[in-house]
Amino acid sequence: MSAPNNGRRGLMVTIGVLCIAGALAAAAPAAQTPVSIKLPPQSVNFREAPGVELAHKDCLTCHSAEYVLSQPALSKTAWTNEVTKMRVAYGASIPDIDSDAIIAYLVAQNPVPAK
Secondary structure, three states: HHHHHHHHHHHHHHHHHHHHHHHHHHHHHOOOOOOOOOOOOOOOOOOOOOHHHHHHHOOOOOOHHHHHOOOOOHHHHHHHHHHHHHHHHOOOOHHHHHHHHHHHHHHHHOOOOOO
């Protein structure tokens, strides 16, 4: 009596495996094609000052110069926190060796007014 059940059990297992495979295939993300974006030309450039080449190399990867230069006046501590956040939280590829010079450049571009 067990022989007919083995055939039926095998059929049920096969059907179950096929259902699971189908569900996994349907849930898999579709292949994505690359998207090309054409950005408008820069209308604002960083001001020449010590550290400008690092600002070009490390900041313009994610930000426009206009965006960076439109930030409010921030202290050295505030810019240090911002650069650290960009590196740690957002994965910005700013080398440790560049951080101090970039921070000094950013502070000099829009200094906090003296009290």
